[in-house]
Amino acid sequence: MKEWLDTTIKALNLVDSMNQPDGFTRLGYSEEELEAMNVFRNVAESLGLTVRRDQAGNLFARWDGETDHVVMTGSHLDTVENGGGYDGAAGILCSLGAVKTLKDHGFSPHHSIEVVCFASEESARFGVSTIGSKSVAGILDKTIEKVTDRHGTSVKEAVESTILNWSTVQHAERSQDDILSFIELHIEQGTQIEDHGARFGIVRGVACPIRLKVKVEGMAGHTGTTPMGKRTDALVAIAPLISFVSEKAEEFSRQSPKPLVATVSTLNVKPDVMNVIPGYVEAGIDIRSVDDDLKRLMSDKIIEKCRSLENDFNVTIKVETLVDNPSILLDGELTARVKGAGESLGYPSHEMDSGAGHDVMNMAAKWPSALVFIPCEKGISHHPMEHSTLKDLSMGVEILAEVLKQEAGE
Amino acid sequence: MKEWLDTTIKALNLVDSMNQPDGFTRLGYSEEELEAMNVFRNVAESLGLTVRRDQAGNLFARWDGETDHVVMTGSHLDTVENGGGYDGAAGILCSLGAVKTLKDHGFSPHHSIEVVCFASEESARFGVSTIGSKSVAGILDKTIEKVTDRHGTSVKEAVESTILNWSTVQHAERSQDDILSFIELHIEQGTQIEDHGARFGIVRGVACPIRLKVKVEGMAGHTGTTPMGKRTDALVAIAPLISFVSEKAEEFSRQSPKPLVATVSTLNVKPDVMNVIPGYVEAGIDIRSVDDDLKRLMSDKIIEKCRSLENDFNVTIKVETLVDNPSILLDGELTARVKGAGESLGYPSHEMDSGAGHDVMNMAAKWPSALVFIPCEKGISHHPMEHSTLKDLSMGVEILAEVLKQEAGE
Known part of the structure; x- marks a missing residue:
């Protein structure tokens, strides 16, 4: 055999x-x-x-x-x-x-x-x-x-x-x-x-996962000629969310009898060229737990964080739920x-x-x-x-x- | 005319x-x-x-x-x-x-x-x-x-x-x-x-710019089955660098008579699919100032930060200088x-x-x-x-x- x-x-x-x-x-x-x-x-x-x-x-x-x-x-x-x-x-x-x-x-x-x-x-x-x-x-x-x-x-x-x-x-x-x-x-x-x-x-x-698509709209511009204070860099705006998702999932897993995992698994920057400030970023987030309530709470926390990043970085962030199955x-x-x-x-x-x-x-x-x-x-x-x-x-x-x-x- | x-x-x-x-x-x-x-x-x-x-x-x-x-x-x-x-x-x-x-x-x-x-x-x-x-x-x-x-x-x-x-x-x-x-x-x-x-x-x-290519080697894995504590997520490891580059450039610009700008302008995640933890990330950084010393100091700070992220997140980070012209x-x-x-x-x-x-x-x-x-x-x-x-x-x-x-x- x-x-x-x-x-x-x-x-x-x-x-x-x-x-x-x-x-x-x-x-x-x-x-x-x-x-x-x-x-x-x-x-x-x-x-x-x-x-x-x-x-x-x-x-x-x-x-x-x-x-x-x-x-x-x-x-x-x-x-x-x-x-x-x-x-x-x-x-x-x-x-x-x-x-x-x-x-x-x-x-x-x-x-x-x-x-x-x-x-x-x-x-x-x-x-x-x-x-x-x-x-x-x-x-x-x-x-x-x-x-x-x-x-x-x-x-x-x-x-x-x-x-x-x-x-x-x-x-x-x-x-x-x-x-x-x-x-x-x-x-x-x-x-x-x-x-x-x-x-x-x-x-x-x-x-079953909750899957979110996060779309960040900033403003592209020349990396050499746009002063730091005049930028709305979509990648800079979304970066803290990557850390947040990982840290929050660890925190939830420690606190709950049923573990939760969450991952920013896809990230696409536009235009993605060396001398242009990222004007647009799209990220995919995958959240899983057999505790459906915990999973939804995590999703809510992510959306809340996006609202605060919008304010902090003057960008527009749209969050779309691709999948949410019990x-x-x-x-x-x-x-x-x-x-x-x-x-x-x-x-x-x-x-x-x-x-x-x-x-x-x-x-x-x-x-x-x-x-x-x-x-x-x-x-x-x-x-x-x-x-x-x-x-x-x-x-x-x-x-x-x-x-x-x-x-x-x- | x-x-x-x-x-x-x-x-x-x-x-x-x-x-x-x-x-x-x-x-x-x-x-x-x-x-x-x-x-x-x-x-x-x-x-x-x-x-x-x-x-x-x-x-x-x-x-x-x-x-x-x-x-x-x-x-x-x-x-x-x-x-x-x-x-x-x-x-x-x-x-x-x-x-x-x-x-x-x-x-x-x-x-x-x-x-x-x-x-x-x-x-x-x-x-x-x-x-x-x-x-x-x-x-x-x-x-x-x-x-x-x-x-x-x-x-x-x-x-x-x-x-x-x-x-x-x-x-x-x-x-x-x-x-x-x-x-x-x-x-x-x-x-x-x-x-x-x-x-x-x-x-x-x-x-003229200094341009860096930052390559982060973590470990891919299934987003649903890899507990948070067992991950080496290359994207989570590099995320703080994005904020660091932006914040440090602002700080340097405030302190120096000649402005400096720095941008993480390209970012590519592999494999970039919804249910896989990012195992590899490649980022491009563009640094500019007519003050060449300031520009090089910024590049050094970025490399230093990468060394500390390597420690914090247990990943391997290679930094390559693509361009460094006076x-x-x-x-x-x-x-x-x-x-x-x-x-x-x-x-x-x-x-x-x-x-x-x-x-x-x-x-x-x-x-x-x-x-x-x-x-x-x-x-x-x-x-x-x-x-x-x-x-x-x-x-x-x-x-x-x-x-x-x-x-x-x-």
Whole structure:
């Protein structure tokens, strides 16, 4: 199995070695994502599964059981820019590995099993995440069609570039009756499993983010001829907000039983040339906590700070809320069974919350869903150094195989 | 003349109206700069001048006198991104207008007159300024050939895309004997002329910048799963430097008789996506003062601050000095004659320093040179709202015509 895992993780990542200094870049609805999905299709077919692509570009690899009800598992193959090769891919790999294990052991499913590869999970390209799983759960907001990436390509154009028709994307929705449960395996992207001496994590809730776009309007001017006292430099005006977000999040985390994280993760200066004072700055802020009230309080504090910076620096600051979703609780019973399955194999578990959003949060809106974490080294993720060991991936396969056996068996 | 000025400034800017909300974008060695230079060629030829292009892409429009010695005037037609239509273009316009005035009045030059349109004056594209005039003065550092713009195009590639050969760029150098004097007219890009109740500025010295590139290496990570206490966020680390540069420059300006300005003008965050902690930030800092010691002290303070931020935030900060040139003094005698010429026409002058670099600073390294400023409204420059009135442009034509008559006459 380890050799198969090693070969297959490289194949899914379109490389000969997982050691890639620049990491992996497969944005949602890009050529690169499609190419990786084609590898998924080939591997699934070689395992005897039947693969179909839905109207949102998700792939489903099906193992027909005696009933048409589906136990589903899977994740995604898109990445952030210069990201790692395990975020998403580990879930795809372990799901396929679990099917392989069950096939090797002559298992015959009562309910049908599907391994799903969701399209465009990351928000890296459009600032909108989990487009594929939202479509399956029937909660896609079609007004995102005009949202553009940094090159001006819209969601609609990107989707249609992959030979899909945006006007039928909503037909990707699956009916409630169709699916019995969904189990996602993902890398932890943190160090709580290790910190608690466990081998895998079992997730109770997913902290969905509040995302803010902050637009600062100052006045451009020549850096050499505009005296310091006559400037309205948009970057100087916004700089204290960067420190504020970091310091306030630390303060809130110390004071609250549930942690909060907040990040100024994007920042664009215009015109961004050496001899011109920044006239305009746009910053993106990501705030997360499973404590929704705390998350909203943080957002309010940021808006308050922006008002005071407006006064101090004589600029105009607009704050737009891009995303504000409540946290998601996963299915208690399914979660308990998944935890039990892992522990029955001898792996100690750690119950935790997820600071990152995953496809499972959309599936959980409609079907009983669970999320399993396996460790990634030092918690490093969204980075070329992101890594999960073959030992942990093998464990993931074992756990998923056990879960599928229980959930899809008689 | 005003009608000619109005028509010609629009033609040089390739527009029907100077009111352009997005301003003007003609980067050095771009299609757009070439197009504007072709308009220059056409206007100059319509005035009876003979135009040639040198090995660096500069255009010289020549009016042969009785001697081969040249009195030269001119400026540039490239712009920053989304800049104004007068920075550079005003000097080109007034130089051509002065020739037209002298021709209309039947003037016959003793020495030859050349109107020069220098290539690539702005540092907006490559972070390197005045490539054309450096070539003419023989002080071009050819190792800049590998410096790239944000799209990865090198200086060499850009120059060669305009049908020039980089290997012969040094042949653009003019000999010492060839040129008697150089007089540039430029918009002030500040408000000192107006603040002192004058009509034009006469420049004693040009404050050349120190330019620093600051590279901050932190660690990328998932915004949702990396606890605040476990981060090394490159943007959080550099944020206090932005405030520091602004505050320290204000403090130095208050304490010193000669003002200092300093600006964090460029800032690039990597990977710059919503759910990834900034792992790397690169910032560009521009420092100017005619007091070179003060300028260097400011640079030292910035480097010192970076060392302390390295400690505070556990990041690695590298500071690279891109440019550090001493300030330039212009020719005292020529400057006095230019000042006298303007005042003889009834225009009060203001003696001042220039906070911005101009082509004249390279020409001054080899030939007696002078710099005349005309006002631009509210001092706004490098911005779509940059504007000089037809009244001030007409004055510029009159002053340059008077200067050329004196310098190129018998």
